[in-house]
Amino acid sequence: MSPRLVVFCFFFVTVILFSAGLSAGLDAQSRAPADDSLAIVVNRGNPVENLSFSELRKIFLGEQTHWSNGRRITVVMLEPGNAERQAVLVQIYKMGEKDFINYFLHGMFTGEIHAAPRPLPSSEEVLKFVLNVPGAIGYVKAPNVNDSVKVVRVESRLPSEKDYLLRLHGKPPK
Amino acid sequence: MCIPKSKVRVEMNCSAVGELGKLRTGVRGRTLAGLAVFLFLAVIATPLLRAQQTDAPSNAKKEPEEALLKRVVQLEARLKEVEAALAKAQPGAAVAATAPAPHSAADPPPVAASAPQEAAPAPQPQAEQTGQEPMDLNRTLLHIRGYSDVDLRGSTLKGDPTSTTAFGLGQVNLFVTSDVSDKFKFLSEVVFEAGSDNVFGVDIERMLLTYSFNDYLNVSVGRYHTAIGYYNTAYHHSTWFQTATGRPFLFAFEDQGGILPIHNLGASITGKVPSGSLGLHYVAELGNGRAYRASEPVQNAVDENTHKALNFAVFARPERIRGLQVGFSAYRDLLTPAAVPAIDETIFAAHAVYTGLDFEWLNEALLIRHSPQGTPQVFNTPGFYSQISRRYRSYRPYFRYQYLNAPASEPIFSPSVGLRHGPSFGLRYDMSEFVAVKMQYDYTMLRGDRAFHTLALQTGFTF
Numbered sequence: 001m002s003p004r005l006v007v008f009c010f011f012f013v014t015v016i017l018f019s020a021g022l023s024a025g026l027d028a029q030s031r032a033p034a035d036d037s038l039a040i041v042v043n044r045g046n047p048v049e050n051l052s053f054s055e056l057r058k059i060f061l062g063e064q065t066h067w068s069n070g071r072r073i074t075v076v077m078l079e080p081g082n083a084e085r086q087a088v089l090v091q092i093y094k095m096g097e098k099d100f101i102n103y104f105l106h107g108m109f110t111g112e113i114h115a116a117p118r119p120l121p122s123s124e125e126v127l128k129f130v131l132n133v134p135g136a137i138g139y140v141k142a143p144n145v146n147d148s149v150k151v152v153r154v155e156s157r158l159p160s161e162k163d164y165l166l167r168l169h170g171k172p173p174k
Numbered sequence: 175m176c177i178p179k180s181k182v183r184v185e186m187n188c189s190a191v192g193e194l195g196k197l198r199t200g201v202r203g204r205t206l207a208g209l210a211v212f213l214f215l216a217v218i219a220t221p222l223l224r225a226q227q228t229d230a231p232s233n234a235k236k237e238p239e240e241a242l243l244k245r246v247v248q249l250e251a252r253l254k255e256v257e258a259a260l261a262k263a264q265p266g267a268a269v270a271a272t273a274p275a276p277h278s279a280a281d282p283p284p285v286a287a288s289a290p291q292e293a294a295p296a297p298q299p300q301a302e303q304t305g306q307e308p309m310d311l312n313r314t315l316l317h318i319r320g321y322s323d324v325d326l327r328g329s330t331l332k333g334d335p336t337s338t339t340a341f342g343l344g345q346v347n348l349f350v351t352s353d354v355s356d357k358f359k360f361l362s363e364v365v366f367e368a369g370s371d372n373v374f375g376v377d378i379e380r381m382l383l384t385y386s387f388n389d390y391l392n393v394s395v396g397r398y399h400t401a402i403g404y405y406n407t408a409y410h411h412s413t414w415f416q417t418a419t420g421r422p423f424l425f426a427f428e429d430q431g432g433i434l435p436i437h438n439l440g441a442s443i444t445g446k447v448p449s450g451s452l453g454l455h456y457v458a459e460l461g462n463g464r465a466y467r468a469s470e471p472v473q474n475a476v477d478e479n480t481h482k483a484l485n486f487a488v489f490a491r492p493e494r495i496r497g498l499q500v501g502f503s504a505y506r507d508l509l510t511p512a513a514v515p516a517i518d519e520t521i522f523a524a525h526a527v528y529t530g531l532d533f534e535w536l537n538e539a540l541l542i543r544h545s546p547q548g549t550p551q552v553f554n555t556p557g558f559y560s561q562i563s564r565r566y567r568s569y570r571p572y573f574r575y576q577y578l579n580a581p582a583s584e585p586i587f588s589p590s591v592g593l594r595h596g597p598s599f600g601l602r603y604d605m606s607e608f609v610a611v612k613m614q615y616d617y618t619m620l621r622g623d624r625a626f627h628t629l630a631l632q633t634g635f636t637f
Contacts, residue, residue, distance in 0.1 A: 064389060065389055066386075070388060072356055095531060098607050099531050101607055102607075105319070108351065109319075109349060109412060109415065110407060111382065111384070114353075114359060114386070115353070
């Protein structure tokens, strides 16, 4: 084999591999946010547009029980076994299933927590519940969102945006 | 400079450098290099073109979406016309027709927010805007959860008929809550328990009706656990929640020889204090207070005097250290024993506790001051406890040290309380999410009496 050909092949393969990597990277960047992000949804009549992660955590932990308009907050959780629930437990609650149960049993027992999150079997049920209950807040996978609910920004970011915090396989934010 | 690692690579690399030099000068070489550059540019451009191509369908998608949105706006306008016509025909019906609409033209759907791929037809809201389910009078609004425990306990304490080794049924606690309305909430603890005479009795340990204005103001009336310190309002009448088999003797219940006004009947105001990440909370309570060491110290229906007990507590839960709570409380009451002058009672309490998921450290200190009116005498009874535990999977070993020292001449506590202090060691094992088995050893030292040992085995559970 001619040395020139060897050099050419080497150069060509390098370029191909580099471009394939770049292409994959671009694809991953453009696809990932929309696919696995978890949208926080509220009733369309709720005036809230944006929540800091700290506020979101307080709401889900039952530490903040009223919206700014005075309406009581009702948190909706998918039933155990759902990947979305697991992601919310890890990223928002930062606890496992057992600790979650204990936390709410204890909170309700002391009277500090008004009600545990309402468990629902599917994303469709979550959307239906949030549509019907003005103070409700829940989560669904971003592609499952429809016009019946309002998506709330988390730390000023929407699920479709880069650096959105809540993802199906995300890590707990600091 | 070629730094060879192997002979073969040296030859190849050095030869390649040489060939490249030749390529620069030769015609064929220039052609090949030009081809390479072209290929390089072409391949580099591919992903960019692909990226543009991936955008292209989304742009194409936008067109039908925009058309759909236009159509939605048209339909909504048409709907308004129909509603207006209906309103003319049937006054009053228009309000019902417009109220549950999921969105209006003024409140457009969050297309950019959620980027729904397929806009499903939006379902209509069914419930009323109050957020409450319509009340079904055939259904109860009560939520009931139970807490209980079964014990095996033995002690070396002499002269106490209750210190023999015996099985014991702990408190059977029916914890009942009800959402009376959006703002009103009911909570109660109804406890069945056997006394030292083996006879069962029933106590309403807590019964509160709370009106919740917002997170900063909750008003409650009824019977409550006084917010003195931390333990009393954290664990109430459930051993299952507690790490140890029982309360520290500082916080023992009144009917078990406790020295604090654990229960009270009256009104309380609780809430958050706007304090940012400091997480300040307040509690203000006004109640009957306790009777002077009577058989039933909690004054459930009648107060032995018109003076009301006042308690104020403030505590912080800093956001930065979740699980940490630091607080202070002050309680003031007037005790009116039959044969002696009235006694002013003041209780100061401070606590610093950390209750993380795995690590727990509780520290509380109290000072109870009794001052008979008309005399300069003041009797101080200090006490504290510290409890530390760490969870290892389902196991949680723990240690507690407690101390209480009532003066020998104390007008209320003497002679039953005195000095008592000592350590406790234990192990909690969570057999399941709702059942825990605990084993605890206590060594208690008394003033003027022999120290004694206690061993307890407990199964605590919720149902």
